[in-house]
Amino acid sequence: MTGFVHAAIGAAIGRFVKNPALAFVIGVGSHVAGDVIPHHDMDIGETPLVFGTLFHIGRVHGFKSSQFWGALGAVCPDFEHIPYELKKDPRRYAPMKEKFIPTHNGKFPHNKWPFEEKWGVWFNFTVFILGLAIAGTLAVNKQKASE
Secondary structure, three states: OOHHHHHHHHHHHHHHHOOHHHHHHHHHHHHHHHHHOOEOOOOHHHHHHHHHHHHHHHHHHOOOOHHHHHHHHHHHHHHHHHHHHHOOOOOOOOOOOOOOOHHHHOOOOOOEOOOOHHHHHHHHHHHHHHHHHHHOOOOOOHHHHOO
């Protein structure tokens, strides 16, 4: 999954977990599950969307909310890509034994989208919107968003 989709899934988890620390831990675990599902990945260019999504979740639910901490936990595993992106390591898009997360080091499959790229983009945005909706982030009424 792309980072912004991981964030939306983590926020949805946080809505039900209610404990920010536990939401963070489960969010980290959800990252691996999200990577195993076939998906279309984006590159470093999605970074503003990831941080914009995290900020929006924090703004709507509060930066101490379980939604925010679930989202942050779901995104954090991708931070291990940053040093390799900065160095433009040619292996950065392949499994690397130096990485910790099982879907990043090849211990678990990091499934690629098998269909046309446009359908992968649609899939990402569909899961993104569903995750935010489940989290209550898209609710018009702020009280409804905190439920």
